[in-house]
Amino acid sequence: xxxxxxxxxxxxxxQLLLGVINGAFYALLSLGLAVIFGLLKIINFAHGALYxxxxxxxxxxxxxxxxxxxxxxxxxxxxxxxxxxxxEYFLLRRIAHEDxxxxxxxxxxxxxxxxxxxxxxxGVSGLRYSMPDVFRGGVNLGFMFLPYYRAWVIVIAxxxxxxxxxxxxxxxxxxxxxxxxxxxxxxxxxxxxxxxxVSLTYGFGVMLAAFAGVLAAPIYSVSPVMGGNLxxxxxxxxxxxxxxxxAGAVITGLLMGVIEGFTKVFxxxxxxxxxxxxxxxxxxxxxxxxxxxxx
Amino acid sequence: MTIMKKLxxxxxxxxxxxxxxxxxxxxxAVKIGYLADMSGTYRDLAGPNGEVALKMAIEDFGGEVNGxxxxxxxxxxxxxxxxxxxxxxxxxENENVDLVAGLVASSVSIAVTDILEQNDRLGIVSGxxxxxxxxxxxxxxxxxYVYDTYPLANGTASAVVKEGGKEWxxxxxxxxxxxxxxxxxxxxxxxxxxxxxxxxxHPFPTSDFSSYILQAQSSGADVVALANAGADTTNAIxxxxxxGLTQSGQTLAALLLFLTDVHxxxxxxAQGIQLTTGWYWDMNDDTREWADRFYERTNVRPTMVHAGxxxxxxxxxxxxxxxxxxxxxxxxxxxxxxxxxDMFATNGKIREDGRMVHDMYLAEVKxxxxxxxxxxxxxxxxxxxxxxxxRPLSESKCPLVTSK
Numbered sequence: 001x002x003x004x005x006x007x008x009x010x011x012x013x014x015q016l017l018l019g020v021i022n023g024a025f026y027a028l029l030s031l032g033l034a035v036i037f038g039l040l041k042i043i044n045f046a047h048g049a050l051y052x053x054x055x056x057x058x059x060x061x062x063x064x065x066x067x068x069x070x071x072x073x074x075x076x077x078x079x080x081x082x083x084x085x086x087x088e089y090f091l092l093r094r095i096a097h098e099d100x101x102x103x104x105x106x107x108x109x110x111x112x113x114x115x116x117x118x119x120x121x122x123g124v125s126g127l128r129y130s131m132p133d134v135f136r137g138g139v140n141l142g143f144m145f146l147p148y149y150r151a152w153v154i155v156i157a158x159x160x161x162x163x164x165x166x167x168x169x170x171x172x173x174x175x176x177x178x179x180x181x182x183x184x185x186x187x188x189x190x191x192x193x194x195x196x197x198v199s200l201t202y203g204f205g206v207m208l209a210a211f212a213g214v215l216a217a218p219i220y221s222v223s224p225v226m227g228g229n230l231x232x233x234x235x236x237x238x239x240x241x242x243x244x245x246x247a248g249a250v251i252t253g254l255l256m257g258v259i260e261g262f263t264k265v266f267x268x269x270x271x272x273x274x275x276x277x278x279x280x281x282x283x284x285x286x287x288x289x290x291x292x293x294x295x
Numbered sequence: 296m297t298i299m300k301k302l303x304x305x306x307x308x309x310x311x312x313x314x315x316x317x318x319x320x321x322x323x324a325v326k327i328g329y330l331a332d333m334s335g336t337y338r339d340l341a342g343p344n345g346e347v348a349l350k351m352a353i354e355d356f357g358g359e360v361n362g363x364x365x366x367x368x369x370x371x372x373x374x375x376x377x378x379x380x381x382x383x384x385x386x387x388e389n390e391n392v393d394l395v396a397g398l399v400a401s402s403v404s405i406a407v408t409d410i411l412e413q414n415d416r417l418g419i420v421s422g423x424x425x426x427x428x429x430x431x432x433x434x435x436x437x438x439x440y441v442y443d444t445y446p447l448a449n450g451t452a453s454a455v456v457k458e459g460g461k462e463w464x465x466x467x468x469x470x471x472x473x474x475x476x477x478x479x480x481x482x483x484x485x486x487x488x489x490x491x492x493x494x495x496x497h498p499f500p501t502s503d504f505s506s507y508i509l510q511a512q513s514s515g516a517d518v519v520a521l522a523n524a525g526a527d528t529t530n531a532i533x534x535x536x537x538x539g540l541t542q543s544g545q546t547l548a549a550l551l552l553f554l555t556d557v558h559x560x561x562x563x564x565a566q567g568i569q570l571t572t573g574w575y576w577d578m579n580d581d582t583r584e585w586a587d588r589f590y591e592r593t594n595v596r597p598t599m600v601h602a603g604x605x606x607x608x609x610x611x612x613x614x615x616x617x618x619x620x621x622x623x624x625x626x627x628x629x630x631x632x633x634x635x636x637d638m639f640a641t642n643g644k645i646r647e648d649g650r651m652v653h654d655m656y657l658a659e660v661k662x663x664x665x666x667x668x669x670x671x672x673x674x675x676x677x678x679x680x681x682x683x684x685x686r687p688l689s690e691s692k693c694p695l696v697t698s699k
Contacts, residue, residue, distance in 0.1 A: 011513045018505045125339040125559035126529050144509055147537045219537060220502055221530045225335060264506040269469050272498035
């Protein structure tokens with residue numbers, strides 16, 4: 001078998017694919033962060049908790065009401081997105097004109113409260129959520145066994161990412177959004193309800209996090225602490241991609257998934273640090289990030 | 296004759312004096328600090344419910360010992376040796392804490408026992424796994440009560456090798472506990488004629504195990520062993536199921552599984568997994584009676600760690616009562632001299648290295664057909680006698696043993 005640095009190529013091909021799948025999660029989450037930061041200049045530290053809320057809502061709705069996976073895929077992001085709108089309306093709006101650090105601290109506090117309360121109720125061992133029947137099993141690609149569900153994750157995640165980018169960069173609604181946050185007084189003069197636009201934008205970013213949470217529910221242990229560690233990684237992804245760059249967040253997310261995947265083969269001990277190493281290097285060479293506009 | 300008399304009386308007087316100095320409870324209170332992961336990965340196996348178990352013991356004991364009140368303080372160590380060290384330093388230096396109980400992550404226990412030794416206070420480790428805690432890291436100031444990596448390896452790994460799993464792939468949590476477990480398992484596997492093909496160390500904690508499972512699949516090993524704990528283990532087991540690891544003929548061995556982990560996985564996905572445990576709630580009338588009382592307060596069944604916290608606190612308080620002292624060395628000596636017979640252990644004994652040696656159990660997770668309710672999870676396959684389960688003193692690297 002052909003080898004690269006003592007690792008069979010077949011194994012590397014498998015890791016590449018898995019890296020892209022994990023990267024799709026990073027992309028979805030960092031996309032939400034980038035939308036919220038890019039348009040609203042809010043550093044949303046509650047993103048991990050809202051991702052967890054998406055997963056937990058899926059499990060709880062199934063246990064209590066038998067709500068199936070497909071319904072959850074729509075319903076959970078809407079419910080959690082509504083929570084996001086409430087957070088924006090009652091809390092974030094009050095500090096909208098303050099420095100970024102205030103929104104960071106506020107959302108961090110909100111995340112701790114959500115996580116703490118739910119830990120008290122559900123514990124941390126993880127809740128069970130069965131794989132939907134259509135996704136059971138997988139296909140043998142020759143170099144690896146690919147579970148159907150992982151294939152689904154990558155397809156749907158990339159579709160959602162592309163749709164979001166298209167909506168913000170290419171549609172009229174997107175142009176309102178961008179303009180509204182650029183010069184809100186002028187837009188208000190044109191008769192556009194900017195505060196509503198801001199609430200909905202935050203809610204949309206939160207929906208993306210919750211959507212990633214629903215996708216995660218069948219494959220990861222669903223517990224109130226699941227978002228905490230992921231959040232820091234996703235922030236690093238956003239920083240590497242360039243704060244606020246929509247396309248940058250998606251491409252960097254996929255790239256970091258792959259880099260992390262290869263690290264797990266060549267130097268597993270470093271897998272949790274490699275993204276931060278990349279972040280340090282990028283910040284040194286290009287402080288505005290790979291895709292960020294020069295400040 | 297008079298000289299003899301004088302000698303004798305002065306001897307008696309001096310013993311009484313020494314006894315008199317020791318036999319007192321400092322500041323008229325016995326203060327127990329409960330330190331555990333209260334909010335993270337290891338919360339459910341010990342956590343707030345461990346504090347409930349501790350308080351049950353104090354209540355059952357009567358709330359005071361020889362007229363001194365028993366007080367409890369508790370803190371969240373957040374699995375950080377730094378947080379744990381500063382908390383325990385404050386407890387022993389400013390708050391007169393006599394005993395530190397709980398102690399879950401192995402890295403935390405190793406850091407804390409150092410401070411206890413410097414300040415001559417006592418610690419009872421109930422949650423940690425690393426066998427190094429009573430081996431190279433032993434101190435005269437702590438006791439390791441419930442289990443450690445040596446019997447985990449001895450029980451589960453030797454059972455799996457004997458069933459024909461000769462070639463091993465070990466997936467290890469990259470910190471003190473994982474390293475200790477990996478070392479103990481490697482030893483057992485090799486002694487039984489098996490071979491470890493590869494050991495991969497993953498960061499703690501990890502949420503996505505697909506990459507490691509893929510590596511395990513391509514390693515060609517017969518057995519994929521998980522030398523990790525808590526959410527890491529349940530995540531790895533779920534991912535192994537998703538990627539069809541066992542369908543392709545490999546055996547999955549989880550070396551450390553707690554009741555709460557199996558409960559989270561459910562019998563559907565965990566059925567048939569063999570594991571080693573120090574205690575199970577549904578073993579006999581005594582264990583069931585205590586587990587029922589625990590359930591009334593917590594709504595969950597106790598893990599071996601919860602039961603160990605109750606039992607060890609009881610032993611500690613009995614020793615304080617018997618000696619009339621809360622001095623660490625006096626109490627530890629008394630605890631070593633008293634065999635442990637309660638709902639947790641039969642003929643348990645604490646050795647000079649601090650290891651509490653008691654019978655361990657090889658259990659198998661029931662099938663959905665066998666399991667009658669959500670906590671009816673294990674059947675005990677074999678009892679491993681304590682002396683066979685734990686590292687013999689002849690192999691010990693503990694200075695308390697080797698310097699003898």
